[in-house]
Amino acid sequence: MINLVLFGPPGAGKGTQAVSLVEKYNLYHLSTGDVFRYNISQKTELGMLAKSYMDKGDLVPDEVTIKMLKSEVEKQPEAAGFIFDGFPRTVAQAEALDAFLADKEMKIEHVLSLEVPDEELVKRLLNRGKTSGRADDANQDVVWNRIKEYNSKTAPLKNFYEEQSKLRGINGVGSLNDIFGRLISAIG
Numbered sequence: 001m002i003n004l005v006l007f008g009p010p011g012a013g014k015g016t017q018a019v020s021l022v023e024k025y026n027l028y029h030l031s032t033g034d035v036f037r038y039n040i041s042q043k044t045e046l047g048m049l050a051k052s053y054m055d056k057g058d059l060v061p062d063e064v065t066i067k068m069l070k071s072e073v074e075k076q077p078e079a080a081g082f083i084f085d086g087f088p089r090t091v092a093q094a095e096a097l098d099a100f101l102a103d104k105e106m107k108i109e110h111v112l113s114l115e116v117p118d119e120e121l122v123k124r125l126l127n128r129g130k131t132s133g134r135a136d137d138a139n140q141d142v143v144w145n146r147i148k149e150y151n152s153k154t155a156p157l158k159n160f161y162e163e164q165s166k167l168r169g170i171n172g173v174g175s176l177n178d179i180f181g182r183l184i185s186a187i188g
């Protein structure tokens, strides 16, 4: 079993690369953003709560996100491993994930950190907003707030995983194929 975290700011290409990684390693792709959006589309209580944060580009509170993540993992007892995409995003989430996986005799092998400059991220997100149907991609203030949330709450996780020798920095600028190649060599 191999469990990966796809790490990086919004617009770094986590979701796109996850699709190729799933195909190559036969892992279950768990994107917390996708699960929240599904809940919003189904108008569940969780969806409505998450939406009130997502519309502003704020992080959904840890307690809610961690509970949801655990329940999504438990729905997949047959999975050969997971790609966590967009989770963890805070140190509290990372600690909760480690404890939760340890209970199941599982662990994270690699944290693949896609590195892309802020200006390029804004360009990509606003461009994606023209077709993604995601309100949080279409508004420049919301896009910048998401990057701000990343820099203040999520980027500190790099130290957390560096200390565990799991952080693999990947240049996230280039062709999809080139970036995929870099990810594969980082997994080794």
Ligand code: AMP
Pocket: 010, 032, 033, 034, 036, 053, 054, 057, 058, 059, 060, 061, 065, 085, 086, 087, 088, 089, 093, 136, 146
């Ligand atoms: P994403 O699809 O990963 O860009 O996530 C979209 C939005 O969902 C984020 O801007 C947050 O509001 C929320 N979200 C997704 N994952 C998390 C997480 N791990 N912790 C808190 N909020 C999250």
